[in-house]
Every structure is written in C-alpha cells, then in structure tokens.
Amino acid sequence: LRKGPVIAALYPVVMLLAQLAAAVAVGAGVGALACAVVWPMAPGWVGLSVAGACAIGVAVWVLRWCRDRDGRIFAHYLMHDFAHSASARGGYPPDLRARMDSFADRVGTALQSDVEEVLVVGHSSGAHLAVSVLADVVRRGQANDTHAALGFLSLGQVVPMVAFLPNAQDLRRDLRDLSTCAQITWVDVTAPGDGCTFALCDPVSICGQGTPEKRWPLVISAAFTQTLSPQRWRALRWRFFRLHFQYLCAFDQPRDYDYFQITAGPRTLGARYAGRRPSGSRIETVVSRYTDVGA
Numbered sequence: 001l002r003k004g005p006v007i008a009a010l011y012p013v014v015m016l017l018a019q020l021a022a023a024v025a026v027g028a029g030v031g032a033l034a035c036a037v038v039w040p041m042a043p044g045w046v047g048l049s050v051a052g053a054c055a056i057g058v059a060v061w062v063l064r065w066c067r068d069r070d071g072r073i074f075a076h077y078l079m080h081d082f083a084h085s086a087s088a089r090g091g092y093p094p095d096l097r098a099r100m101d102s103f104a105d106r107v108g109t110a111l112q113s114d115v116e117e118v119l120v121v122g123h124s125s126g127a128h129l130a131v132s133v134l135a136d137v138v139r140r141g142q143a144n145d146t147h148a149a150l151g152f153l154s155l156g157q158v159v160p161m162v163a164f165l166p167n168a169q170d171l172r173r174d175l176r177d178l179s180t181c182a183q184i185t186w187v188d189v190t191a192p193g194d195g196c197t198f199a200l201c202d203p204v205s206i207c208g209q210g211t212p213e214k215r216w217p218l219v220i221s222a223a224f225t226q227t228l229s230p231q232r233w234r235a236l237r238w239r240f241f242r243l244h245f246q247y248l249c250a251f252d253q254p255r256d257y258d259y260f261q262i263t264a265g266p267r268t269l270g271a272r273y274a275g276r277r278p279s280g281s282r283i284e285t286v287v288s289r290y291t292d293v294g295a
Contacts (some may be wrong), residue, residue, distance in 0.1 A: 001206065004195030005158060008240070009082065015075035023062035031055025037161070074241055083123060087134035090165025092132070104133045108142035111150060117268040119151040120150040123248060124196070127188075127203075128171055134184065135174035143183035151269030152186040153262065154176075154217065155247035156194055159203035164288045171292035176209035179216045185270035186216035189247060189257050191249060193224035193237070196244040205284035208291030218273055219282040220257065227258075257258075 035051035070076040087093065092100065110118045122130030134152055137143055143150050163171050178186065190199040202219050204210055224243065225233055229252045236243055248259055262272065 001160065001283060002089070002192075002197075002199050004069055005064060005161070008078070008196045009161075010067050012075040012078040012082070015073060017073070017112040019063060019066045023059040023066075026062050027055040027057075030058040034142045038263045046163055050105065073220050085125070085162045086165065087284055088167060090162050090168025092170060092205045096129075100129060100133050101136070105139075107137050108140060111137070111146045113147050115148050115152055117149040117152065119263065119269060121153045121155065121263070122157070123155045124158055124244065125161075127154035128162050130154065131159070131178055131203075132171060132174045132180030132254070138183060140177065143181070143240060147267045148173065152183045152184055152217075153269060154188045154203070155259075156190055156197040156244055157188060158197060159204055160201070160206060162205070163207045164290065166290050168290065169292055169294035170236055172209055172288075172291065173238045174206050175204045176205055176211065176293060178214040178257070179209065180211060181216070184216065185268070185273065186218065187273055188217035188219045190219075191222040191243075191246075192213050193233075194222075194243050194246070195240050198284045200279050202282050202284045206287045208288055209283065209293070210286075218276060220273075220276065221279050221281075222247060222257050223255065227254050229253055230268045241242040 015163065028159070029055050031051045038047045038050045041047075066073075066129050067076055067229065084143075088247060107120060114145040120130050120134060123130070130152060131154070134150075137150075159171075168184070178184065188203060190197045190201070192199045198206075200219060200221060203212060203215065204270070224236075224246060228236065228246075232252055236246065250260065251258055253266060254261070256273075256276065
C-alpha cells in the first residue's frame with residue numbers, strides 16, 4: 001500500500017527502544033561513577049548496592065523525562081494507539097462499543113431534528129470508528145424517513161491498521177454495508193504527502209469488501225503540494241505529525257477540498273461533490289489477509 005504508515009508504525013518501537021538504550025547507558029555511567037566514589041569508603045556489596053541504586057534511579061529518571069516530553073515526539077502516544085487497536089486483534093472492546101453506541105444515538109437523534117444536514121467527520125483512527133457508528137445508524141433505519149442529508153467525511157484514514165487484523169469482522173462488515181448505502185454521502189480524503197495515512201487507498205476495496213453494489217467512498221486527494229503554497233509546503237513538509245492534521249486546518253490555496261468550506265459552507269457534502277470523479281491513482285486492490293465479516 002503506502003510505505004509512510006509502515007514507517008509511522010515502526011517509529012514508536014524504534015524511538016522507545018532508543019530511549020531505553022539511552023536510559024541504560026546513562027544509568028550505567030552514573031552507576032560506574034558512583035561505584036568509583038563509594039567503593040573506597042564502602043567496598044563489597046554495600047558499594048555495589050549504592051552504585052546499583054544510583055544506576056537504576058537515573059535510568060528511571062531518564063525514561064520519565066522522555067515520557068514527559070512525548071508531546072513533541074509522540075512515541076508513547078502512537079504506541080498506546082497501536083496497542084489499543086491490537087489488544088482485541090481488531091475487535092471493539094466493550095467499553096469502546098458502549099461509547100460508539102452512545103454516539104450512534106446522538107447521530108440518530110440529530111437526523112430527526114430540524115436540520116438540513118448531519119455531517120460526521122472522522123480523522124485518522126476516528127475514521128474507522130465513524131464507519132461503524134454510521135453503519136449502526138443505517139442498520140437501525142434512522143437514516144430513513146428524514147429530510148436531513150447524512151454526510152460522512154473521512155480524513156487521513158488508517159483503516160487497514162485495524163481492518164487487516166483477524167478479529168475485525170465487525171469493522172469489515174460495517175465497511176461493506178456503508179459502501180452500498182444510498183442514504184449517505186461518503187467522501188474519503190487523504191494526501192500522498194501525509195506519511196501517516198494510507199493515502200488514496202480505498203478503505204472498502206483493499207479490505208476485500210467491494211461488491212457490485214458498492215458506491216462509496218468517493219476517494220479524493222487533498223493534494224498538499226497544490227493546495228498549500230510553496231512556502232507553506234516547505235515549512236510543513238518534514239513535520240509529519242503536523243501534516244497529518246492539515247486536513248482540519250486552513251489551506252492557503254484550496255481547491256475542491258477545504259475543511260471550513262465543507263463544514264461551514266452553504267452546501268451539503270452530497271451537493272458539493274455531486275459529479276466529482278474519484279482520484280485516478282487510488283488503490284483498490286484487495287490486500288488484507290482477512291476478509292471475513294461478522295454475522
């Protein structure tokens with residue numbers, strides 16, 4: 001698919017191992033220094049115990065120092081994200097399922113209110129959660145008999161991170177069901193310049209859930225190199241995590257994708273992208289080892 005997300009997946013592993021190596025090295029150095037100072041006064045096990053305590057204490061301090069600065073390097077953040085997804089091998093844990101059910105209730109209630117459109121936006125890991133939430137709304141029949149349009153905007157999706165796992169049958173079923181739904185407009189926006197997303201990979205097709213009735217998603221590119229000015233692109237190009245959130249930010253030369261025009265503009269998602277053709281460079285090849293779905 002794309003090398004960027006694979007690098008992003010390996011990044012926290014390498015970074016945390018590097019932090020551990022640094023902590024051990026610094027701790028060993030301090031322990032050796034402590035041993036050299038204490039040994040003449042307290043040779044034997046007492047000196048070794050003091051040196052060992054210093055080494056362990058300093059190593060722990062280094063690890064905590066790195067963790068406290070994770071807001072800049074995101075190693076712990078990403079590892080927690082991956083670990084949570086893998087903990088049930090792609091299934092939804094009960095506590096998460098309960099929160100998703102609650103959100104589905106909110107969407108269903110909004111559809112019955114006096115609004116023109118209900119637009120659900122899922123970014124990154126939120127994209128596959130939104131797929132399952134909206135699939136539940138549709139299966140309940142809450143998208144029927146409503147004058148409100150239902151739109152789904154998935155941004156910077158990482159669907160394969162979960163849908164390719166063996167126990168993700170429910171998510172694969174939800175992808176299949178939502179892709180054939182006539183009551184929704186689903187636009188999937190990614191960008192090859194974003195190294196943390198599976199750019200232009202059709203999340204339904206690559207999971208083996210494409211059917212003859214498939215109509216969604218409309219896969220398009222945010223085209224960062226064209227929608228950001230050359231100066232802005234140079235400033236952001238190597239800020240990988242910042243780029244992953246660019247979908248939610250302003251573009252200085254927007255084209256047909258602009259978050260604020262979509263969410264605050266006068267047209268519904270369906271009206272805005274009516275007749276829009278999908279990206280010609282999208283990937284639709286079935287890649288997942290696991291394609292079975294839940295009942």
